[in-house]
Amino acid sequence: MSVLWQRVLAPLSRVPEGLHTAFVLAQRGVVRPMRPDKLLRIGRAWRHWGVTPPLGFAVGAVRHPDRPAVIDERGALSYAELEQRTSRLANGLRRRVTPGTRIGVLCRNHHGPVETVLAAAKLGVDVVLLNTGLSGRQVADVIAEQQVSVLVLDAEFRAQLPELPTEVDQVLAWTDGTTRHDTLEHLIATSSPRRPTRPRRHARMIVLTSGTTGTPKGARRPDPPSLSPAASVLSRIPLDSGERMLISAPLFHTWGLAAFQLAAVLGATLVLRRKFDPEEALACVQRHRCTAMFAVPVMLQRILDLPEEVRARYDHSSLRIVASSGSALPADLATRFQRTFGPVLHNLYGSTEVSWVSIATPQDLRAAPGTAGRPPRGTRVRILAEDGSPVERGETGRIFAGNAMLFDGYTNGGRREVRDGLMSTGDLGRIDAAGRLFVVGREDDMIVSGGENVYPKETEDAIARLPEVAEVAVIGVDDQDFGQRLAAFVVLRPGQELDAEQVRDRVRDQLPKFALPRHVVFLDELPRNATGKVVPRELRERLAT
The missing domain is CATH 3.30.300.30 (ANL, C-terminal domain)
Known part of the structure; x- marks a missing residue:
């Protein structure tokens, strides 16, 4: 960040939260003048949906109905099309969901999980995002524990689920060729286009912890209280309205889900591919002129592992932001990636439970490649000793963080340790003299x-x-x-x-x-x-x- 912008933005740390949010959203092009009739329609959508994912896409259908909302291997869906299709899907799913139960989603990255999440939110039904890497036994256990009555899944996973209870209604999201089973497309084509009535409750998205041991736990993601959480992230990762975002991180993972939620605020286009391939990712950037990419570190490693002559085949000059999260970003990888692609890399440190903790900008990563960055506005980070007392600057201790999006607890009733409103991340770290956070590992790794x-x-x-x-x-x-x-x-x-x-x-x-x-x-x-x-x-x- 230039010295000029530092001087411009410094006073914002002292302004009220609402003004800061409005400033950031205006800077990013989300808030701008528009016709009175559009403002009226947006106001009606806000009253109907509240601050939920359907609101963002309903606003997009008003402001830029013809802009692609999702592009995948089968083509593009505009904001207007997505708005109508998700209303139809909600009406089609309504008669299938048993009261008090949830909808499960077992899909790769394509328009199917996006439409299912939006349709469920329009109904006020919770969604459980299932990891595609789970075994059949684990999927059956999660479905039973989370009381899933409808499972939306890609056809490729049906053969892996022989232990699925027969009472679970299955709807196929992605199929190759014809099928006799119910599909999302059939529900959309045969259901009413009327906008569903306002749900009695806001639907929750339940993300499974992506730990590497044991059966994953369900974590209830909170409703954002306002647009302030999005503005907090956008103040450090300067995504603009109308971005074309290649989402390589899985949508069932917290990082892929965060990209989806930011896209709803930004009126962005989601570019999705069912499976990650490093060369295909570069081809997508060139083909769709993607301006941003969301990935996990191993994906960036795979791209750098491509022979230089392969990378040179593709024009990635449109790519101005590469946002990485989901696991630790090795310092050497950060350095090599920016040496190859320029100062575009941002690293977000967070977890399913605490959302974000800190964000490293390209400048942070150039100065200290191993850093996790600094907490954005509205986020507090403390390094504490075992007894809960603060450690000295530069010393290693337990990382605690607080923001507006701490999770509501695990669905099995468990919670994370909280001290003075700050939640444990489960990691150890230190803060250097410049205020940058460094994560040294998991507490149980030491x-x-x-x-x-x-x-x-x-x-x-x-x-x-x-x-x-x-x-x-x-x-x-x-x-x-x-x-x-x-x-x-x-x-x-x-x-x-x-x-x-x-x-x-x-x-x-x-x-x-x-x-x-x-x-x-x-x-x-x-x-x-x-x-x-x-x-x-x-x-x-x-x-x-």
Whole structure:
């Protein structure tokens, strides 16, 4: 950010929240003059829907009805078309949803899950966003626990669900060829186009925690109290009205869902592909002149892993914002990505439970590539010791955060630890002299080796900087002599060679002795879940073999 803009924006930290929100939304082009008749129609939509996803797309249907709302492999749907189709779908689903139950969504990225979420919100029915990487048994367990009576799913997943209760009504969202089963398209084509009556309650979206161990828990996402949460994020990630946003992060994940919600505020176009392919992502940017991309770090790694001559085939000059979240962004990856694509990378640190905590701008990542950035307006972050007292600046402690979008709790009744209105993220971190946050790892990742506290991420970052290394994951394992020691799992770049002792020798001068990995295991690829997070359990299994 230029010095001039710093001087312009500095006084905004002292203005009331409403004025700050109005300023940011005007700066981003969301708030601007329009005809009185459109203002009247928007006012009626606000009274009908409140601050919910249907409102954003209803506003889009008034302001720019012909603008594409969603583009996927099967073409484009305009804002006007999406508004009518989701009203039809809501009317079609109404007679299928049992009172007190929920709608489940098991879909890849395409218009189907977008329309289902909007239709359910128009009915006031909660939606459970299911991870496409779950096993059939896990899906059945989640459906039973979350009281799902209607499951909207892609046809490819039907064969994986033999244990699904027969009373669960299945509706196919994406099919290849003809089918005898009910589909979203059939419901839309055969249902009334009348706008549904105002729901008695606001629907909640239930996102499954994307942890790497155990059965995922359902987390109730809150209703935004106003447009202030969106303005808070937009003050650090300067997305503009009418962006064309390639959403590579899964829509069932908190990060993909955040992109969907921001698109509703911005009147943006969602560009979706069912499966991520790094070259296809670049082709999409060129084909649709995408101005923004939402991804998880491993996707950015896959793009950089493409041969330079492949990347050079595609024009990505339209891309001015690449927003990354969902897992830790390695410092070396941040540096290499901006060296290749320019100062476009933004890194949001958050979780399903706390939403966002901090956001790093391209300037932050250039100055300190490993940083998670700074908290945006309206967000408080504290680093606390085990007893709840604040630690000194620069010291490592537990990260607590507070904002307007803390989750409402797990659907099983569980909650996160809260201190003075701030919720634990479950991570350890520190804040440097410039006020930038650094995340050093999960609380349960820290190990004690020979009496010393060891954070695997420090070792992970040191190994990742080796030019021969494509990816690395470091975890703690039991050790008879030291209690615990580190094990590093390394993926080498094509044509590169290293052995375990060379890895240790190359990072020895960067790490204390107790942070050197005792085990170094070379893999063809790291085991990851559907949201790109490494699965430690599978790494331990590979070490045991």
